[in-house]
Amino acid sequence: MTITKALVDAVQRAANRAVEQRAASWILASVTVVNADGTVDLSTARGPVPGVRRLKSYSAPAVNDVVKVSRNSDGNWIVDGALA
Incomplete structure (x- = not known):
C-alpha cells in the first residue's frame, strides 16, 4: 500500500465517522x-x-421492554415507545 493510498483511506474513514x-x-x-x-x-x-x-x-415502561430510541445529530436520545 502506498502512502498516498493509506492517507486517502484514513481520510475516508475519518469522514465516514464524522458523518455517522x-x-x-x-x-x-x-x-x-x-x-x-x-x-x-x-x-x-x-x-x-x-x-x-x-x-x-x-407511560408504563418496564425492565426488559424493547423500545425504539431516536438520537439527533447533537447526540440527544429519546425513547419513542415500546414495541408491541
Missing part, C-alpha cells in the same frame, strides 16, 4: 432500569445509555 456521529438515527434498545425521574436506562448495541427521557405516550 452527526447524523440523526434510530435504534432498538432494551430497558434495563426505570428511574423515578421519568427516564430509563438502556442497553443498546453501542453500549449502555443512562437517563434517557421518554415520550409521555410510553
Whole structure:
C-alpha cells in the first residue's frame, strides 16, 4: 500500500465517522432500569445509555421492554415507545 493510498483511506474513514456521529438515527434498545425521574436506562448495541427521557405516550415502561430510541445529530436520545 502506498502512502498516498493509506492517507486517502484514513481520510475516508475519518469522514465516514464524522458523518455517522452527526447524523440523526434510530435504534432498538432494551430497558434495563426505570428511574423515578421519568427516564430509563438502556442497553443498546453501542453500549449502555443512562437517563434517557421518554415520550409521555410510553407511560408504563418496564425492565426488559424493547423500545425504539431516536438520537439527533447533537447526540440527544429519546425513547419513542415500546414495541408491541
